[in-house]
Amino acid sequence: MATTSYIDKSRRKLWLAAIKPPMYSVAIIPITMGTAVAFAETNRFHQEIFFAFLGAAILIIAWLNLSNDVFDSETGIDKNKAESVVNLTGNKTLVFWISNLLLGLGILGIISIAWLQQDGMVLGIVLLCCALGYSYQGPPFRLGYQGLGEIICFVTFGPLAIAAAYYSQAKTFSLMGLAASAIIGLSTSIILFCSHFHQVEDDLAAGKRSPIVRMGTARGSQVLAWSTASLFAFTVLFVLLRVFPVSTLLIFGSLPLANRLVRHVQQHHDNPEIVRTCKFLAVNLHFVSGILLALGFVLPRLL
Known part of the structure; x- marks a missing residue:
């Protein structure tokens, strides 16, 4: 009984790692940031649009995570990854179609915003984001295997996502929003950059030329x-x-998290089992710094 209980707990932990709940902050933060900047500049907040956008973004990120598992299973790069949804289910086709369903529901959410506003700009930007997201791991592009993932991540979750969120509230664009998007795009790219440190051997075996494969873990820790x-x-x-x-400047409240991240990687960059965390x-840094920065835009209006 004890052995069975241990196996069940281990499997639950694998499923939790596969679903990646913390990763959904990459959907929450850009939408929140774009909305916060729009509120700071216009003093308007359309809550129904915000929550519709947030729900749609979460569904689209779920599609991205699941479809990436499917595409990675085709190259063999995830053969040693126990927390892959494809490896856990043993059914690549099912995972593929569930991911497409989630994408469809997410796009429907964005279409509802476009219909409500009688304006297709937000839909167009989100479709471009989805196309870039697909190009990261999807065939025949697989641009992530060429080391371009961080650039795609920066553009998609920075300027494009925040521009879409801002436009959904203000129906225009802004310099302040563009500046904020550079910070959020960078913090999102840091997440992807960090995910490469522990899988250099698997990346090399699959022919994936990630930034860490190209520059090495020591130099990568300096770049980080x-x-x-x-x-x-x-x-x-x-x-x-x-x-x-x-x-x-409230963002400086996340400085301890930044220091912890940098020190952890500098000390353990060449130890895959430890650096993987x-x-x-x-x-954590992305979420907390993003929330603090968004609060920095909102507070002057509220006070």
């Missing part, structure tokens, strides 16, 4: 340190240029 520091440096710069309100530290 500079990239993480730039989140705070850009915020200070935008405050000095009067693009951001002073209250956005850095992607979760990066998710």
Whole structure:
């Protein structure tokens, strides 16, 4: 009985890792940020559009996670990945069609926003995001295997996602929103960058030329340190240029998380079993820094 209970707990942990609940912050933060900046500049908040967009974004991220598992199973890169949904279910076709269903539901949510506003701009931007998301792992592109994943991630979850969220509230675009999108795009790309440290051998075997494969883990830890520091440096710069309100310096509340992430990778970059947790530290940094930055835009209006 004890052995059975241990197996059940281990399987539950694998399913939790496969579903990746923390990763849905990459849907929550851009929509929240775009909405917060729009509120800061227009003093308007359309809550029905915000929640519809948020739900649609979560569904689209679920599609992205599941479809990536399917595409990775075809290249063999996930053969040692116990927490792959395809490996857990043993049914690649089922996972593929469930992911497509989630995508369809997410797009329907965006269509409802377009119909409500009688404007197709948001739908067009989200479809472009989906196309870029597919190109990351989907055949015949598989651009992530060429080391372009971080660039795709930056563009999709930074400028495009925040522009769509901002437009859904204000029906225009803004310089402040573009500046904020650079910080969110970068913090999202850091998550993906960190996910490569522990799987160099599997990436090499599958022919995936991730940034860490190309530069090595030691140099990668240095790049991570500079990239993480730039989140705070850009915020200070935008405050000095009067693009951001002073209250956005709240982002410095996430500095301990940034320090923990950088130190962890610098100390363990060449130990796959230990460094693998850095992607979760990066998710924590992304979420907390994003929420604090969004609060920095909203608070002057509320106060």
